[in-house]
Amino acid sequence: MLEPRPLVAMIHAVPSGAHIAQQAFAREFPEARVWNVLDDRLLDDARSAGGLTASLRRRMLRLIGHVMDGGAQGLLLTCSSYGEVVETARTLWKVPVLKSDEAMFKAALAGPYRRIAVVASTPPAVPAAVAQLQALVSAVRPDRPVNIVTALNEEAAAADGAEDTARHLAAALYAAGGGDTDMVLLAQYSLTPARDALAELLGVPVLDGAGAAARELRDLLAVPAPERAEVVAP
Template sequence: MLETAPLVAMIHAVPTAGRIAQTAFAQEFPQARVWNILDDRLLDDARTAGGLTDTLSRRMLRLIAHVMDGGAQGLLLTCSSYGEVVDTARRLWDVPVLKSDESLFKAALVGPYQRIAVVASAPPAVPAAVAQLEALVPAVRPDRPVDVVTALSEEAAGAEPEAAARHLADALHTAGGADADAVLLAQYSLTPARDPLAALLNVPVLDGAGAAARELRGLLTPAIAS
């Protein structure tokens, strides 16, 4: 039996992603008690290693085990570079565990978009995000193909929202993705650039934090009610 206020853990690789996710949960799932875990070496170490290694995967699994032992009733990994670890976690624990952008990708695929651009400022986030998106296509929209284009702008990392938006827009133009029907932000830390980027491109720009909060609310609310 879940308590009235379910305990939702979030594991972050950067403080900015944590703040953005907490804001989203406050707006979309205020009933939740949020437990934040930050390892601010996760992203840098993945960059140095050239991607997700077995050692880094085990490190993330230890963090997940920590929150599960602490009674977490739902878990969100806000770092897209570690999304593959969620598949293992789901086999080990009978608790809802979400990848950072999984809810976002589901919502985008249900929508009317035919050409979707995925943008990021950290290199490991690009293949991780595309892998998640493409893995969902057969289940979510098997009868409608989707054209995915990616763009990376490391200059957008840490920039002010308007500057980050310009960097991302430039990267999209260079990658041939400026004609996309929608743009998906592959990192929570890029969320402040959402509205300026939408204004520059004149297309919807979608972020993952709110979508994840809404999905966990839907998953946990029936259990609360029972």
């Protein structure tokens, strides 16, 4: 039987991602007791090694084992680079384990949206997000095609505030021919603060990975949630 306030662990590779994920859980799943684990060498070591090595996979699994031994009832890996370790973790532990953006992609594909845009401010985030999105199509909506549009604006990474970030992303999306998209997905947690401003500019729903993950874990852990205002629709 789950406790009234289930223990949800999050493993982070960068402090900024940890902060954004904590805000998302406070907003979407305040009933959870959140346990944050940070290893701020994960990304640098993966880059130095040229990708995920067997040693790095074992290291992430040790971190996962640490929170599982500590009683975690759900887990979110906020670092997308280590998403492939999730499949192994799911065979070892029988609690929900989510990749950073998995819930966002599933929510987008489960909806009525036919043309979905992926926006980012760093080049590696675009192909990674598109690959994950495409990999889920056959499982979530095999009978309905989806048109994926991508937009990259590196200036958004250094923008002055959420509204400026949103303007950069919107400009990139229009330049990429994505002005008629039905939904926009933020490919990085760091773009989450611009979500609402971007939704207002574009007039379509905008989803962020951390918020979608918090909602999915809330549902998976069967915690009754009070009525909340919808935050992704303009």
